[in-house]
Amino acid sequence: MKRVLMLPLILTLVFGVVIIQTKPSSRPVVKHFPLVEKEDIFQTAETSLSRNDETLSWKLLSRSYSPQYLRQDMSLLFLNGFLKGAMNEWKNNDREIKKITSFPLHQKDKGKWEAISFHHAEIHNDTIHSAYTLSEDTVYTGEGSPEQWEAATEKRIRKEWDRLLEHFNIDSEDYYEVPLTDVELLENRLSPLPEQTRKEIISRLWEGIYKEFVLPSLTSDDFRSVIPLLLLDRKQTHLLVLFTGEDKREQQLIQYYDGASSS
Numbered sequence: 001m002k003r004v005l006m007l008p009l010i011l012t013l014v015f016g017v018v019i020i021q022t023k024p025s026s027r028p029v030v031k032h033f034p035l036v037e038k039e040d041i042f043q044t045a046e047t048s049l050s051r052n053d054e055t056l057s058w059k060l061l062s063r064s065y066s067p068q069y070l071r072q073d074m075s076l077l078f079l080n081g082f083l084k085g086a087m088n089e090w091k092n093n094d095r096e097i098k099k100i101t102s103f104p105l106h107q108k109d110k111g112k113w114e115a116i117s118f119h120h121a122e123i124h125n126d127t128i129h130s131a132y133t134l135s136e137d138t139v140y141t142g143e144g145s146p147e148q149w150e151a152a153t154e155k156r157i158r159k160e161w162d163r164l165l166e167h168f169n170i171d172s173e174d175y176y177e178v179p180l181t182d183v184e185l186l187e188n189r190l191s192p193l194p195e196q197t198r199k200e201i202i203s204r205l206w207e208g209i210y211k212e213f214v215l216p217s218l219t220s221d222d223f224r225s226v227i228p229l230l231l232l233d234r235k236q237t238h239l240l241v242l243f244t245g246e247d248k249r250e251q252q253l254i255q256y257y258d259g260a261s262s263s
Helices: 146-167 183-189 195-219
Strands: 006-014 017-024 042-051 055-079 082-104 111-124 128-141 175-179 229-233 238-244 250-256
Touching (some): 042 111, 055 195, 082 111, 082 195, 111 146, 128 183, 128 195, 146 238, 146 250, 175 183, 195 250
Parallel strands (some): 042 128
Antiparallel strands (some): 042 055, 055 082, 055 111, 111 128, 175 229, 229 238, 238 250
16 A cells, blocks of 8 residues: 655745645545445535635635545636646545635736636545545636626637637537536536436546646646636537647547546
8 A cells, every 4th residue: 555645735836826735755646436326425525715805715625424545636726717726635544625725816816716626535445436526616806897707708718729629620519618617517518418427427537637637737837728628529429628738738638438538
């Protein structure tokens, strides 16, 4: 069994991106295992954003009913459609993860703030299973109405998404578009599928997001992606994930709903 050494929390600000993680000797991974089907694992799960005139507070909280072999939460923060921060926290044989960070709001830090979190548990009994839940929050800063900031954000991300679609030569008519941050829309678009299939898809999706988006954002000095665009095949066979990685390199992930292929 691998022993994970937990060392002090660090916070860095790199090119305006807030990076929050606990520095370990080895980093566990978010791994999809067969999902728990009936038992409720999470007692609570919450992402919250709050602000005053000078400060933004970003809170990540989840609690399972009992300690689990591995509890791990990740959270992504976007400002006006582009990555502003990432949190990644884990504990062994524990039930609660809680992180609150606050940072000053500068004149340029105004608009629509969105945070989405993936709360995960790796459960070791006679066999290994996993469980997860999602949470999200939105807050607006600066002058202007929420409607104005929504329109401005949509314009910014639309331009970048169109560039990615063109780069990969994707016909958007073949897909439903879903921002990674819109949990309700994702669940709605997957609703024709059986419940357990939907859960498996989202679990595997976030396994890939962790490996290809969260980890690079935590280790790169130049990772300023647009909100990842999820493209759900209208024939219900697969989904694509488009985003910009380090140095604005175009990235595409594909996930088949039967779990046979994910990259």
